[in-house]
Amino acid sequence: MEFTSASASKYLKRLQDEKDRVLRIENETSTYIVADGEEPDPPEYDYAATRAAVSEIDDKMRAIRHGLHRFNMETILPESGMSIDEALIVLAQMNNAQGRIRSLSEQQKKARLRDRFYGASSGPVEYRFANYDIAEAESDYRKLSDEIAALQLEIDLANQTQLFSVDI
Template identity: 35%
Template sequence: MKMTSAQAAKLLRQLNEELRTLQKRENNTRSFCASLGEDVESVRPEYDYAAMQEAQSQVETKIRHLKHALNCFNASTVIPEFNMTIDEMLIYLPQLTRRMEKLSAMKDVLPKAREDTFLRNSSSVIDYRYANYDIAKASADHSAVMEELSRAQTALDYINNTVEMEIEL
């Protein structure tokens, strides 16, 4: 069947939920308690070991095939604007995010700031912390990284929602 990466991700969530439900159902029915003197058969929950194992195995196989297809798609599909594959982009996005967070903190500092002395001994010496870089450049770089991150996310979203792959489940 043909589907986009976004559709495949939704199907993967559904399959994982289906597997979780089967596993929970099995945990709730594979054993049970009965009181002494109680008719054990009247409280025995319905449970078919072989059928339950087969149902879980079928869902796990679908998950495996779907994840493999997604991995192949991500490793081979290039995002033209960035000349990198989706799997590279999935590494690049967190790198950009971390860089943006670092630059955000750097752009917000003062060129000269008084150090907090309440953690040290009381002293008449006043310490100052100086920015050892161009704050305006950090601010400009922050804006550029934010723009790059936005472009990268948009390009990835476009590919994930438009390019189809063939998946055999």
């Protein structure tokens, strides 16, 4: 079968739903309760057929996941020159950096730390000062946001358009 990364993910979801359905049916039919004095009427359940169905689904899922991992490792994104696998790692790193830079860009150059309340001592007012250029942090944040968006779009395009084959 041929897949895009996006279609493989959807197919994996469908297989997982089918496996869950088979296991729910197994859970409902593999045992039964009979009250004392009643005639047993066991539900239809085939242990071997259920195991075979689950095994077949697991085999398909394993093959597709392996193909998807191989696709991510081997597919080179044209703009960034990275494999999808590497780009996903870089994207996570960039998102972490973006969070830190966002926090720095939201600071004030001078911020009052402690307010005096009614009845409080007349101690000194304390301030926290940023010892870096906040405008530079804001600029870096916007630049990193643009880089993240560009890389994500490049990954999305590959996931929607490039095909890989899986024998299932």
